[in-house]
Amino acid sequence: MFEARLINSAHFKKVLDAIKDLLKEASFDCSESGIQLQAMDDAHVSLVFLTLRSDGFDKYRCDRNLTMGMNIENLSKIFKCSSNDDTVTMKAQDDADTVTFTFESKKQKISDYEMKLMNLDQEHLGIPETDFSCVIRMPSAEFARICRDLSQFGESIVISCTKEGVKFSTSGDIGSANIKLAQNNNFDKEEESVTIEMQEPVTLTFACRYLNFFTKATPLAQQVQLSMSDNVPLVVEYQIPDLGQICYYLAPKIEEDEN
Amino acid sequence: MFEARLINSAHFKKVLDAIKDLLKEASFDCSESGIQLQAMDDAHVSLVFLTLRSDGFDKYRCDRNLTMGMNIENLSKIFKCSSNDDTVTMKAQDDADTVTFTFESKKQKISDYEMKLMNLDQEHLGIPETDFSCVIRMPSAEFARICRDLSQFGESIVISCTKEGVKFSTSGDIGSANIKLAQNNNFDKEEESVTIEMQEPVTLTFACRYLNFFTKATPLAQQVQLSMSDNVPLVVEYQIPDLGQICYYLAPKIEEDEN
Amino acid sequence: MFEARLINSAHFKKVLDAIKDLLKEASFDCSESGIQLQAMDDAHVSLVFLTLRSDGFDKYRCDRNLTMGMNIENLSKIFKCSSNDDTVTMKAQDDADTVTFTFESKKQKISDYEMKLMNLDQEHLGIPETDFSCVIRMPSAEFARICRDLSQFGESIVISCTKEGVKFSTSGDIGSANIKLAQNNNFDKEEESVTIEMQEPVTLTFACRYLNFFTKATPLAQQVQLSMSDNVPLVVEYQIPDLGQICYYLAPKIEEDEN
Numbered sequence: 001m002f003e004a005r006l007i008n009s010a011h012f013k014k015v016l017d018a019i020k021d022l023l024k025e026a027s028f029d030c031s032e033s034g035i036q037l038q039a040m041d042d043a044h045v046s047l048v049f050l051t052l053r054s055d056g057f058d059k060y061r062c063d064r065n066l067t068m069g070m071n072i073e074n075l076s077k078i079f080k081c082s083s084n085d086d087t088v089t090m091k092a093q094d095d096a097d098t099v100t101f102t103f104e105s106k107k108q109k110i111s112d113y114e115m116k117l118m119n120l121d122q123e124h125l126g127i128p129e130t131d132f133s134c135v136i137r138m139p140s141a142e143f144a145r146i147c148r149d150l151s152q153f154g155e156s157i158v159i160s161c162t163k164e165g166v167k168f169s170t171s172g173d174i175g176s177a178n179i180k181l182a183q184n185n186n187f188d189k190e191e192e193s194v195t196i197e198m199q200e201p202v203t204l205t206f207a208c209r210y211l212n213f214f215t216k217a218t219p220l221a222q223q224v225q226l227s228m229s230d231n232v233p234l235v236v237e238y239q240i241p242d243l244g245q246i247c248y249y250l251a252p253k254i255e256e257d258e259n
Numbered sequence: 260m261f262e263a264r265l266i267n268s269a270h271f272k273k274v275l276d277a278i279k280d281l282l283k284e285a286s287f288d289c290s291e292s293g294i295q296l297q298a299m300d301d302a303h304v305s306l307v308f309l310t311l312r313s314d315g316f317d318k319y320r321c322d323r324n325l326t327m328g329m330n331i332e333n334l335s336k337i338f339k340c341s342s343n344d345d346t347v348t349m350k351a352q353d354d355a356d357t358v359t360f361t362f363e364s365k366k367q368k369i370s371d372y373e374m375k376l377m378n379l380d381q382e383h384l385g386i387p388e389t390d391f392s393c394v395i396r397m398p399s400a401e402f403a404r405i406c407r408d409l410s411q412f413g414e415s416i417v418i419s420c421t422k423e424g425v426k427f428s429t430s431g432d433i434g435s436a437n438i439k440l441a442q443n444n445n446f447d448k449e450e451e452s453v454t455i456e457m458q459e460p461v462t463l464t465f466a467c468r469y470l471n472f473f474t475k476a477t478p479l480a481q482q483v484q485l486s487m488s489d490n491v492p493l494v495v496e497y498q499i500p501d502l503g504q505i506c507y508y509l510a511p512k513i514e515e516d517e518n
Numbered sequence: 519m520f521e522a523r524l525i526n527s528a529h530f531k532k533v534l535d536a537i538k539d540l541l542k543e544a545s546f547d548c549s550e551s552g553i554q555l556q557a558m559d560d561a562h563v564s565l566v567f568l569t570l571r572s573d574g575f576d577k578y579r580c581d582r583n584l585t586m587g588m589n590i591e592n593l594s595k596i597f598k599c600s601s602n603d604d605t606v607t608m609k610a611q612d613d614a615d616t617v618t619f620t621f622e623s624k625k626q627k628i629s630d631y632e633m634k635l636m637n638l639d640q641e642h643l644g645i646p647e648t649d650f651s652c653v654i655r656m657p658s659a660e661f662a663r664i665c666r667d668l669s670q671f672g673e674s675i676v677i678s679c680t681k682e683g684v685k686f687s688t689s690g691d692i693g694s695a696n697i698k699l700a701q702n703n704n705f706d707k708e709e710e711s712v713t714i715e716m717q718e719p720v721t722l723t724f725a726c727r728y729l730n731f732f733t734k735a736t737p738l739a740q741q742v743q744l745s746m747s748d749n750v751p752l753v754v755e756y757q758i759p760d761l762g763q764i765c766y767y768l769a770p771k772i773e774e775d776e777n
Contacts, residue, residue: 081408149599
């Protein structure tokens with residue numbers, strides 16, 4: 001028996017928005033410690049790693065480890081039928097081939113959605129612990145805005161990090177663009193700070209397309225963390241308050257002619 | 260001479276929104292008692308019955324009974340040119356082949372739209388008075404939401420009514436869905452109540468597509484009334500405050516394999 | 519060296535919105551007195567004349583006259599990357615083939631966009647000073663609404679001006695439409711006044727399509743001024759507060775059968 005309840009279905013809706021453009025299908029691994037999802041995107045370029053801790057749920061019970069393969073688009077359709085302040089309860093029997101989502105509103109309305117599960121191949125990729133050369137924390141909305149703006153001008157974004165700040169650049173037919181953020185600690189509004197932990201400066205190039213997919217997680221967290229080292233994937237990390245986190249991994253582009 | 264005036268053109272705009280997806284053309288029957296429109300939708304599946312009482316208008320005069328055939332899309336275009344708080348006056352001469360709509364705004368702006376009338380065949384269908392097994396009253400926005408949500412999962416909605424409440428269900432490729440509303444009298448906010456008058460329980464199946472057309476009337480009324488009996492059409496009824504009502508009739512689907 | 523700074527990039531964004539549907543490319547003529555743009559639209563039907571005075575900028579320097587040919591769509595893309603309250607600085611070297619736009623936000627974010635310039639043929643058309651038979655001033659949003667509404671019913675709008683007021687008319691397959699505005703001085707809310715200076719009454723016909731292009735300038739000014747005389751182009755004029763103005767010129771349609 002698996003059962004997990006969230007007082008506020010909006011949290012899970014936002015989690016689905018953060019993965020549904022990258023993943024058509026995915027397996028949710030449920031255990032006593034919580035729910036995990038680890039998957040390559042459909043084009044096998046980036047990796048998504050989602051963790052929802054059992055203690056972040058308002059009720060959580062998982063008698064036996066369970067892997068539930070789901071169509072993310074269908075799952076998203078179901079959650080769109082809930083209001084943001086509905087309570088949601090997910091339930092599955094051991095060895096079940098369906099999962100049930102029950103939404104309860106404050107207005108004596110109870111909605112049950114039963115969805116068929118899928119058998120999905122999955123390979124768990126080891127994610128090595130890395131000491132990163134640069135770790136940048138910045139407002140998630142600012143990062144989303146920068147990726148969106150620059151993707152109008154080029155297909156790649158160069159991220160350069162030094163002690164003073166971080167620079168995002170691109171160039172294309174129209175011309176070139178550079179956006180510089182200075183490090184700044186905003187003690188009154190911590191969520192607006194730009195902070196940098198740097199061992200050594202790094203300059204790496206990434207595909208706009210994927211960065212824009214990752215920023216779909218923006219509503220989940222006010223800050224985003226970018227971790228970079230030469231020759232290892234960028235990690236884009238959003239902490240979901242009181243519930244868990246979502247990390248995206250993307251290998252840098254290797255360019256013959258680096259600017 | 261026919262003349263009818265509404266202080267607030269928004270009411271008539273909403274009436275047009277409630278019929279324009281179902282009817283391409285329709286005849287408005289004007290008499291001393293008011294304006295009536297009765298028509299099958301373009302696919303001849305459902306029936307619309309609109310009544311606007313003469314005493315609901317701020318000025319009303321109808322010397323001779325008059326039937327005005329109109330293209331609803333064009334009529335809707337004309338009303339889109341008015342602001343919600345414009346006064347609207349409809350005028351037609353006896354035996355005229357045009358109708359004029361005059362919008363007066365508070366800002367010394369007067370707009371006249373003259374529209375050509377059409378000759379439409381029309382058959383008036385007798386609507387028999389029925390004692391229904393179940394009459395459900397519920398918030399109109401809730402009914403619209405349920406129809407919209409369930410139509411993502413199946414083509415039909417099963418409505419089951421008992422003394423305790425009403426259940427809306429569907430199923431399809433993704434899985435199945437059930438939404439239950441308990442009867443509840445909200446005396447503080449009457450418009451949020453769900454009330455049921457039941458002679459005997461009823462379970463009937465309807466096409467989502469048409470229910471979704473009917474809910475275009477939602478902005479007209481805070482509550483909707485669903486009347487059901489075995490083997491007779493469902494009546495979906497919206498009371499337009501101080502002006503009249505719109506009723507939609509839809510025959511139940513006959514399914515060999517009923518859930 | 520050319521350099522011009524505006525505290526608020528929103529003003530220039532709105533200017534671009536006012537020309538980008540009419541002009542694919544255009545030359546900005548920069549001199550000590552400010553920036554001018556004069557161009558026929560792509561179909562060579564109407565004329566746009568934009569003036570931004572040097573004293574309207576927060577900093578302005580133009581050592582030598584400079585003509586910068588720009589792709590307006592690309593320019594508009596660049597300005598979409600700025601926030602409304604960003605400071606924008608435009609810079610170009612003498613004889614440069616690029617121009618740079620620098621946006622500075624209050625949050626220690628600096629964005630540079632470098633855009634390639636183009637060589638554009640341009641002919642400067644003399645605009646003769648005319649004494650107009652009628653000059654109408656009215657709320658710009660009302661003019662935009664009227665043009666939009668009437669263009670649903672016909673391809674041309676007839677503007678008739680008398681001492682009492684101004685009438686906009688059209689007709690087409692659906693029927694006919696007339697919108698009358700009475701002259702009225704609203705001393706409390708001057709921006710809502712309709713005022714008419716008339717030497718003699720005028721009735722002229724114009725293409726809806728172009729009037730709708732011109733009303734893209736609506737966000738720049740609360741009032742619009744329409745100047746009309748027989749056989750000369752209509753002038754549609756928006757005063758940009760503290761910065762300059764944009765004028766559109768459109769020749770009247772000559773109709774064999776005038777209403």
